[in-house]
Every structure is written in C-alpha cells, then in structure tokens.
Amino acid sequence: xxxxxxxxxxxxxxxxxxxxxxxxxxxxxxxxxxxxxxxxxxxxxxxxxxxxxxxxxxxxxxxxxxxxxxxxxxxxxxxxxxxxxxxxxxxxxxxxxxxxxxxxxxxxxxxxxxxxxxxxxxxxxxxxxxxxxxxxxxxxxxxxxxxxxxxxxxxxxxxxxxxxxxxxxxxxxx
Amino acid sequence: xxxxxxxxxxxxxxxxxxxxxxxxxxxxxxxxxxxxxxxxxxxxxxxxxxxxxxxxxxxxxxxxxxxxxxxxxxxxxxxxxxxxxxxxxxxxxxxxxxxxxxxxxxxxxxxxxxxxxxxxxxxxxxxxxxxxxxxxxxxxxxxxxxxxxxxxxxxxxxxxxxxxxxxxxxxxxxxxxxxxxxxxxxxxxxxxxxxxxxxxxxxxxxxxxxxxxxxxxxxxxxxxxxxxxxxxxxxxxxxxxxxxxxxxxxxxxxxxxxxxxxxxxxxxxxxxxxxxxxxxxxxxxxxxxxxxxxxxxxxxxxxxxxxxxxxxxxxxxxxxxxxxxxxxxxxxxxxxxxxxxxxxxxxxxxxxxxxxxxxxxxxxxxxxxxxxxxxxxxxxxxxxxxxxxxxxxxxxxxxxxxxxxxxxxxxxxxxxxxxxxxxxxxxxxxxxxxxxxxxxxxxxxxxxxxxxxxxxxxxxxxxxxxxxxxxxxxxxxxxxxxxxxxxxxxxxxxxxxxxxxxxxxxx
Numbered sequence: 001x002x003x004x005x006x007x008x009x010x011x012x013x014x015x016x017x018x019x020x021x022x023x024x025x026x027x028x029x030x031x032x033x034x035x036x037x038x039x040x041x042x043x044x045x046x047x048x049x050x051x052x053x054x055x056x057x058x059x060x061x062x063x064x065x066x067x068x069x070x071x072x073x074x075x076x077x078x079x080x081x082x083x084x085x086x087x088x089x090x091x092x093x094x095x096x097x098x099x100x101x102x103x104x105x106x107x108x109x110x111x112x113x114x115x116x117x118x119x120x121x122x123x124x125x126x127x128x129x130x131x132x133x134x135x136x137x138x139x140x141x142x143x144x145x146x147x148x149x150x151x152x153x154x155x156x157x158x159x160x161x162x163x164x165x166x167x168x169x170x171x172x173x174x
Numbered sequence: 175x176x177x178x179x180x181x182x183x184x185x186x187x188x189x190x191x192x193x194x195x196x197x198x199x200x201x202x203x204x205x206x207x208x209x210x211x212x213x214x215x216x217x218x219x220x221x222x223x224x225x226x227x228x229x230x231x232x233x234x235x236x237x238x239x240x241x242x243x244x245x246x247x248x249x250x251x252x253x254x255x256x257x258x259x260x261x262x263x264x265x266x267x268x269x270x271x272x273x274x275x276x277x278x279x280x281x282x283x284x285x286x287x288x289x290x291x292x293x294x295x296x297x298x299x300x301x302x303x304x305x306x307x308x309x310x311x312x313x314x315x316x317x318x319x320x321x322x323x324x325x326x327x328x329x330x331x332x333x334x335x336x337x338x339x340x341x342x343x344x345x346x347x348x349x350x351x352x353x354x355x356x357x358x359x360x361x362x363x364x365x366x367x368x369x370x371x372x373x374x375x376x377x378x379x380x381x382x383x384x385x386x387x388x389x390x391x392x393x394x395x396x397x398x399x400x401x402x403x404x405x406x407x408x409x410x411x412x413x414x415x416x417x418x419x420x421x422x423x424x425x426x427x428x429x430x431x432x433x434x435x436x437x438x439x440x441x442x443x444x445x446x447x448x449x450x451x452x453x454x455x456x457x458x459x460x461x462x463x464x465x466x467x468x469x470x471x472x473x474x475x476x477x478x479x480x481x482x483x484x485x486x487x488x489x490x491x492x493x494x495x496x497x498x499x500x501x502x503x504x505x506x507x508x509x510x511x512x513x514x515x516x517x518x519x520x521x522x523x524x525x526x527x528x529x530x531x532x533x534x535x536x537x538x539x540x541x542x543x544x545x546x547x548x549x550x551x552x553x554x555x556x557x558x559x560x561x562x563x564x565x566x567x568x569x570x571x572x573x574x575x576x577x578x579x580x581x582x583x584x585x586x587x588x589x590x591x592x593x594x595x596x597x598x599x600x601x602x603x604x605x606x607x608x609x610x611x612x613x614x615x616x617x618x619x620x621x622x623x624x625x626x627x628x629x630x631x632x633x634x635x636x637x638x639x640x641x642x643x644x645x646x647x648x649x650x651x652x653x654x655x656x657x658x659x660x661x662x663x664x665x666x667x668x669x670x671x672x673x674x675x676x677x678x679x680x681x
Contacts (some may be wrong), residue, residue: 043361140572
C-alpha cells in the first residue's frame, strides 16, 4: 500500500483539526504575553482580541473534532485517498521546487534562481525541447527584471549575483 | 440629474488615454485570466495588484475592475471548450455550455455567454449608478458603532448564507481576524504575536500575502491536482454563418437574461455571496421557470445565458457595498478594498465626496469595459483557443513566478514570500477538507478596520458593549447587529427546519 493510499480523507481531516487546535492554543499562549483583560478604566489589553479570537478558533476545531467522532461530517466517513498517487507527484515536486526556489532567492538572487526553477520545472513536467526550455527559462527572468527594475523601479533580491547587475544599472541610470 | 452629470464626468475620466489604455489592457488580461482553468478574477486581481503601485489610484481601480469584469466574461470560454470552469463563477456555465460544444454548437454557447455577460453587465451597472449615491448618503451618517456592526454582519453573512460547514467557516473568519492582529497594536503600540521574535512580523501581515498565497499558489496546486496538466478541447468553427445562427438562438433567452441580471445584482451585493452563488441560483431559477426545463443540461442557450448574465451582474453588485459601505461583496472586492487602503484611500461613503473622480471614474469605466469586453471576447475567440492549448505545465511555473515576485514587491521582504508559500500550502490543504478560504481573506482585509471601529466604539461607550444594541441611541447599529445575530444563529435552525419539513411531508 503506497503512502498516498494510507493518507485517507478521514485521517487528514482529524490530523488537520488536531494541528489547528494546537496552533490555536499556541496563539492563545502567545497572545497572553500582553494583557488579555478588558475593563472600563483601561479599555482593551493588547492581547485581548488575539486571545479570544484564538479561543474561538480552538472551539471551532473542537467542534470539528466532535463532528468527526460522531461521524457527522462527510470527511469523517471518507476512506478515499486524500490525494491520488499521480497528483501527489505533481504537488510534492511543485512544493519542494518552490521551497528550494525561495531558499535560492536569498542566496543566488531572484533572477538566477528563476532560471534554474523554470528549467527544472519545465524539464520535469513538460515534453518541450531543450531549446524551448532554455529560451523560456532565460526570457522569463529578463522580462521580470525589465518589468520590476526598469518599469516599476522595484529592486528584487539579487543575493551574491548583485555585482553582475552593476553594469546594467549603470546603463539604465546613465 | 446630478447623478447623470457625475456619470458623464466619470465616463470622461475613463476615456483619458492612460485610463482607457489600462481599461482595454485590463479587459484583455481579465479575459485570458478568466479563460485559463484554475484562474479567476480573484486570482488575477490578487496577483496583479502589486503592479498598480506606480499608477494613480483611479487608473489602478479602473485596470483591476476591468480585469475583474473581463474574467467574468472569460470564465465561460474554458467551461464551454474544455468542460472545466475557468473559475468557480463559471461552474454553472458548464451545465449547458459543454453539451452545446459537444453537439458541435460551441459558437452558439460562446456567443450566448458573451451576450449574456454584456446584458448582465449593462443592467447591473445601471442599477449600480442608481443605487450607489443614495446608499452612500445614508452610509455617511455611520460612525464607529455602525461601521463595526456592518463588519460583524459581513462576517455573519458567511455563516448564515455560506452553506458550508459552520465551525469551519467560523474558523476561517477567526483565523483571518487573528492574522490581522499580528504586528503593533494600534492603540497601545505594543507588539502582538511576534512569533520567534522575527522582525518581519512587526509590520503585520499584508493581506496580499494571504491573498496571493491562497489564490495564487494554493489555487495552482489545486488545479495541478485536478487537471494533472491534461485538457481535452472541443472543436470550433468560426464563420459568419455560425455567428448569425448563434445570435438567432438568443431570441429564446430573454427570460434568462432578466433573471440573471436582476438576481445577480442583488445576490452580488450580499457580502458572502458574490458571483458563484448568483450564477448557480440564476441557472436553477431559470430552469425551474422555463417551459423547457427538461432540456436544461442537454445544451440550451438559456442555460448558458442565465449564469453568465448573473455572474457579470453580481460582480458589479459586489462593488456597491465596497464603494458605499466599505465592506466587500465578494473575495475579489475584498482584495480591491485592500488595494484601496494600500493606495492611501479610505474605503467607504466618504469616497463619494472626497474622491469623486475615483468613484465616478470607476463607475464610468464599467460601462466602457462592458462594451470593450464584449467586442474583444467575440473577436479574440481564436486567440483564446490558442492560449487554452498551452499545457498547464508551462502556465503553472509562470504563475508561480508572478506569485513570488508579487509577494515580494509590496514590502520587499523575503519573509513575506515565505509566509505566502505557507499560506498557499495551508490554503490548498484546508480547501481540500472543505474549509472555505474566502472568509479568511475577507477577514484579514476587514480585521484592522473592524478592530479600529470596535475600540473607538468602546471608548465612546466607556467600555460598554451595549452601544451596539442601543435602539434609542444607535438604532442603525442595533438593527444591523440583530440581523447579524439572526444570520449567525440561522444555521442552527437548518436541521430543525429540515426535520420538521420532512415530517410535514410524510404526514
């Protein structure tokens, strides 16, 4: 039995509800770092609203768990896989490549990271030729650069590749 | 008469070269965005909002409203040609649009969708022009308690009319509100919910980070899972004979146009509703009232016209509370409202007196956008079909690039990009488990406004919540609050009603 068959909608429902309940408790504890009381003299403490909003979230997740236990929600009776094996490949590769992209942006800078991301993604999922993938992966960051840096004047992160752009800036602003 | 003059001025504003150029460009982008499976107006507006920072607010709202409008038209194209709704607003269009395409009458379906959208758009923008000024005048008398009551009603509408799992809907509202409290407290100046002392949280969470995460990254993941990059497109022959035949078929759709236009507008005004339920309701009612109701679902033009008329009409309707009351009527208008705050405007009735060019420029542009979108929609059908042939494996990374750059640009912080990814993944998982995500986006936009109104009200009342329920002092706030309470408790009576109704039926 593959991992995607083991994770059923039913299991995902209860796991997510428990995680959300724990997150709500964490938010309540964090909110309590500020005053969470409310009275006429001092008005509302800074932690009052986030604390009670988190408490409300906790109540909602507990209700979801109760509905699950009583089998009142459609998900509580659903033993089908949460995600199909073929779709899982798409989703997992996409998520991992996006995480690596953002990690790489901090180090390599956005433009070079985008080249690698696009080349990998297109090579992995599309049946396009190497030439198409190369051209596409190079043109997209160039257009991104022109749009943000030249037209909008918004600098995007360049990491260690920043010195390579100095001549381009000299040309743009000279 | 005043309204007519203001409207004319608005139309002149939208004819200014920059505004007109952006309007046509927005219509085009909207049509393409709407036509792409998995992308709708809300995704288009969320992803494109960061690029509006360099243009004046009037041009920005005209551009984004045109994208919104265009996407409503475009959604029908993939519903008909691929059998996959371009957006949730075009789900009902598949019911009869797809069978028409399968029968070889795709051109009839596409023409019915375009003309239906045009009629719905035109009727609704006329209603908008008539209703907006008086409603804004009433809303001008609103103070903090009334504003807070309105916000509560907006949240309650999601619970009362949402039709989703109630605890999950309330959770979605509360998490959006909780996220909006992150950062410095506006009254005491104390930092709140600064996780792991990461400085990025001090400036709060920009609503765009959540919106792009959920509607950009999350939606793409959802669509990748649904389509796995594969699509099956119907054949289409475009010639004058086909177009003529398509227009001929519209004679029998007058009733659908009426139902769609009026119902769509009024459903669109409701905060929880928007274009998706409007189109589904319009389809259902038209089917029920039609003499040929049994033919619905097998490919009748009225089955395409009804939802398309309604979704365009609802998109205009949803802008009415956004402009007059400062509360959004749909997820897309929630993002537009957030955009207004970013552009330095205060959403609400004061816009009508302080920023007439902005308000009437937008209203005027809706008339113009309606015309251009109809023309572009029919003229560019072959181009849309080419775009629809682009494999999703190519489109998806381009959208991801737009999301990453769009998430970074507003605050120029990688912290926000990480948050956007987190919200995207979380939104995707939660949506798969039937947690509605739209209330969270609405809440993060309205959260700071609601908190400000609540705290101002409590300062006015020396800390008493009674200010919201005082029929003598604050009748409008009290009435709105009582309506909100009814909406909140309404779902609790649903099972009782069904039980009683079933019992009555069996006896």
